[in-house]
Amino acid sequence: MPLPTPQSSVRVVTMKVDGLDLSAREDETIIEVCRENQIPIPSLCYLDGLSILGGCRLCLVELEGQSRLFAACSTRVAEGMRVVTNSERLQHYRRTIVELLFAERNHVCSVCVSNGHCELQNLAQGCGVNHVRMPYRYPHYEVDSSHEMFRVDHTRCVLCSRCVRVCDEIEGAHTWDIMGRGSDCQVITDLARPWGDSSTCTSCGKCVQVCPTGALVKQGTSAGEMVKDQSFLPILARRRHQR
């Protein structure tokens, strides 16, 4: 009889999500477990392979016995945890957050390169946002097309910082950063110099692929064309991790 394989120090816990019994490793987050089990949780800033931001608040879930809400992306599972992912209250909050995003900058999907392939648009449809109740704020931003391959359009940016993280954590270039406060925050390349002048950018295109909206796109794509491919990310992230 073969010997039992050595126990790893990570234990397995059992929990309930929306009434469903699940098991999970205790070092996993709620969102990871839900993704494994095809339980949909909306998210914008979370991306498998990048560090956790906890900024979009779309992944908030209820934990039974606790009055405050918890972000599924930044909360670890625990033995006996009972998670509710889709209460009426949560749906209402998610809708409002998506509306807030639409009103914050200028999202006119009909003329956007990402129309039809946009995570924000998908989220809106998923959350049932068919109109926005708050006034659009219409901020003014310049489009930066100075990079020979890519373009950044700040009026479509949701400040999820995926570009910042992928460029820093996976590509290792740290071209992107965020400047400013509040709604005036803006993603910048190098020290707020035009992207085309960047001495750090390797033109790898990772930031463009992970950007959920039409904020980062390939030059020359027209409305409805900009399909993004993020499948490289978890693979690369794991390889980097192993080293």
Add this chain to the structure above:
Amino acid sequence: MNVDDLEELADKHREEYAAVKTEIRVCTAASCQSSGALPVLEALTTGCDASDHAGCCVKQVGCMGLCSAGPLVAIAAKDAPLDQAQIYRDVAATDAPEILTSAKTGTPMERLHCPTEMPFFARQQRIVLENSGIVDPNSFKGYVALGGYHAMVHALTEMTPAEVIAEVTTSGLRGRGGGGYPTGLKWSTVAKMPATQKYVICNADEGDPGAFMDRAILESDPHRVLEGMAMAAYAIGANKGFVYIRAEYPLAVERLKTAIRKAKRAGFIGHHICETEFNFDIEIRLGAGAFVCGEETALMASIEGGRGQPRPRPPYPAESGLWGHPTLINNVETYANIAPIVREGGDWFAGIGTERSKGTKVFALAGAICNTGLIEVPMGTPLRDIIEAIGGGIPGGKAFKAVQTGGPSGGCIPEAHLDIPVDYDSLKTLGTIMGSGGMIVMDETSSMVEVARFFMEFCMSESCGKCIPCRAGTAQMHGLLDRIVKGEAGRQDLALLEELCEVVQATSLCGLGQTAPNPVLSTLRYFRAEYEQRLLEQAA
């Protein structure tokens, strides 16, 4: 250095000043400086010649509390407490000769007299501020002569870390930075963390509009804060501390730097403090002045050199703080309470205040009130006493309308609730919080909708932008409040505003967003009619 050495040091200082019978104290804290204290100090110093004024000395001191009457000058017997001093208000450099004569002869001068029998002085109980306005903030020996560093030497040489924590736990002290978390519990949590590297942080960011308690403490008695930090470090097993202070407080920074330098020279900061195995070093970190950097995780990100943005908790700093190490973070006033607790015992401290809020609290009185300035009262003092007796009521014969406590995270209290005793829990039942101790008094001429708009504008521009509900929600709420103020909003706008209050509160990442709706909610609770009055008339 042990207790005897310390006594020797204090004696030396007393000998040096043996000839001094009368002190002429000039407040040189920021507020008095801005109303002209330095020329007064200079005039008094040059005028106080040894031959003519034997037994008198001119001494610069920290805040005496009644900042609105500054510059303040006090004449007192050596080391006498504030309420036994003769205080002169609104002093100008030209008043120096008269003041010197009064000091020499002991006859009070009527013209600038500021009676210390008045409730402003008489009704206070000064523990945190016991040295403020008495000790020279730049004098190390002066602090020691007043009993300073005795608690620390005692703790280090005669108490175990666990005993220090037990004393703090017994005292019932709760954090003065706003949250009111039990200090002893926080200390013991960090102490229990198995780690070789731990840190202590003093949060001196103080970003609330209208608050200046921490600034005044650091400007008036910086050694007191260092002493508290050192005891905390000893108790939890840290060897490194940071004071995070905003660069807009140059005087506090300067005095703190001086204090650190002198404490180092005396061997109270550094290696083998008091010939024990305890090492402790303190560094200052300047903040650029962002409200969110007062939030503990954002503050630590800023110390680490990153963007001052909060991160999700847990893990709490006690488990994973600065550079991933267990970290204790407390407010300036919290640390300033430690020396008296160790000196007098936790039970003594627990005897002051209310059932669940022990000790005293320093408040900054501002706005429409006669005596603006800094006060310290026992927890549980009725709000009416603070405003009417100590604060002297509303100037110009106007009526009181509301007092705002807790800054952008707090709310307004109307006349009807003025008899409430001030402590952590009672204020919460009114929909506001004690916060760090700012109190802004408003008279009948203030508009509560405009007050709400002011705080929302503050939160909107101070939001770090990381999380969507706080970033975009405060902007929308500000827009709605602005429309209500201008009379351009309808009923559905008010409904949307209330809805956003709930969403932003429930979904924001950190305390800034979670509490940003409070000023709106609390003004809606007590002054809803003012909102309604401004709404557009709408056809049914």
